[in-house]
Amino acid sequence: MAKTIFITGASKGFGRIWAEAFLKRGDRVVATARNTETLKDLVKQYGSTVLALALDVNDRAQCFAAIKKAKEHFGTIDVVINNAGYGLFGSIEETSEKEARDQIETNVFGLLWVTQAALPVMRAQGHGHIVQISSVLGMVTLPVLGLYNASKWAVEGLSETLAAEVKDFGIKVSLVEPNGFSTDWAGPSSLHTQPLDAYNKVKSDFQAGLTDDIFGIPEATTDAILKLVDSANPPLRLFLGKMALPWVTQVYSDRLATWGEWKEVAEKAHGK
Template sequence: MAKTIFITGASRGFGKLWAEAFLKRGDNVIATARDINTLNDLKAVYGDKLLALQLDVNNRADVFAAIEKASQKFDTIDVLINNAGYGLFGAIEETSEAEARAQIETNVFGLLWVTQAILPLMRKQGHGHIVQVSSVLGVATLPTLGIYNASKFAVEGLSETLASEVKDFGIKVTLVEPNGFATDWAGASAAGTTPIDAYEPVRKAFQAGTTDDAFGIPEATIDAVLKLIDAENPPLRLFLGKVALPWVKQVYADRLATWEAWNDVAVAAHGK
């Protein structure tokens, strides 16, 4: 049965790739982008199956208006995919106030506004699936991506809480956590701070540890995303790629070891 899917950040990368895959199999798609001309090719092929909307997710009023426009055209929205966002590269000390605020505004507040806007509709219809595009960097961190890491950690906490709040309304929540993929996320879509020379060794070490095999093929994610949105009981979390799980297992093993080593101190701090 065809679904109606609202996806943000559909101008390029995962967003456009997934939007096209949904359209190809007969779903209705509401695709948003800051520049809807980037969706002209899809509109030419799929016509009324695609509603292309200009949207900056940072504008809360425009977000609510976009959801209203989408619901008027398609009546229901079965799936929301919060994909809009970008990466800010730079050490924490290098990051300006404006750069930090812009990163959090888009990656956290933009996602929050779209989520809030669609919840009344999904509650009324008694079903829905909210897919938050997070990152493995919302579970573990890499240097020179500190504010991006922080934004995705925020998305993780927000979405895990949301899942517990909306489950009785028939609404499912999934955090999709990709490892690196060969999109332009680290290229044209990225922003960067003004470098401080002292952090150059950190940057070089990070770059030296990155291999081509660490980056997945974007098109290979399509089947996984289709299975996810078709699942009767979708998971709260889903990694995309082969790198994420082995890395996170090691990160959590290290965390557990540290907590265990300091547990006597922690218990004593309870006071009784």
């Protein structure tokens, strides 16, 4: 059965690839972007099955208005994919207040506003699936991406809580955890802080680790996303790529070992 999919950040990258995949198989797509000019070719090719809406996710009122238009246009919203976001590269010390606030505003609050707007629609329907595009960096971290890491860790906590709150309404929540992919996320779509020489080494070490083999092919994610939204019992977390799960497994194994070493100290702190 055809679904109605609401996707933020549909102008390029994962959002664009997935929007086209849904449309090709006969779903209805509400494709949102800051500039709807970037969506004109989708509308031309797929006609009435795609609704292109201008949306700046930082504007809460716009988010609610976009969801309202989508519901009025197609009558239902079965899946929301919160894909809009960007990367901020730079050390913690280098990051300005504006850069930090803007990163959290888009990656966390933008996702929150769209989620809040969609929930009443899905509760009234008695079903829905909210797919939050997080990152493997919401579970582990890399240097020089501190604010991006922080934004995705916030998305993890928010979404895991949400899943527990809305399960009785028939609403499912999934976090998608991609490793690196060859989109323009680290290119034109990213921002960079004003550099301090003190962090030259950590940045050069970071760059040295970015070998071609760790980046996946974006188009190869399509089948995984289609299976996720079609699943009657989707997972809370879905890794994308072959690097993410082994990395997280190793990091959490190391963490558990360290926590075990400090177990006695922790238990004594309980006081009784």
